[in-house]
Amino acid sequence: MAYSITCTDAGQDCAFAVTAPTEEELMQHIQMHASVGHPGMELTPEKISQVQSVIRTV
Numbered sequence: 001m002a003y004s005i006t007c008t009d010a011g012q013d014c015a016f017a018v019t020a021p022t023e024e025e026l027m028q029h030i031q032m033h034a035s036v037g038h039p040g041m042e043l044t045p046e047k048i049s050q051v052q053s054v055i056r057t058v
Helices: 023-037 045-053
Strands: 003-006 017-020
Touching (some): 003 023, 017 023
């Protein structure tokens, strides 16, 4: 099983999509993308919870 998300899943107007073998690795990719692809976006606990709620298993 793998984990997947797109920025549009999380309510962002962005074409970023990522799939990773673990949820932990997926979150690392999301954090890297947020810092580069969405400057100024703060990954607050609420935002992280929102992101985690739309992660899909594939």
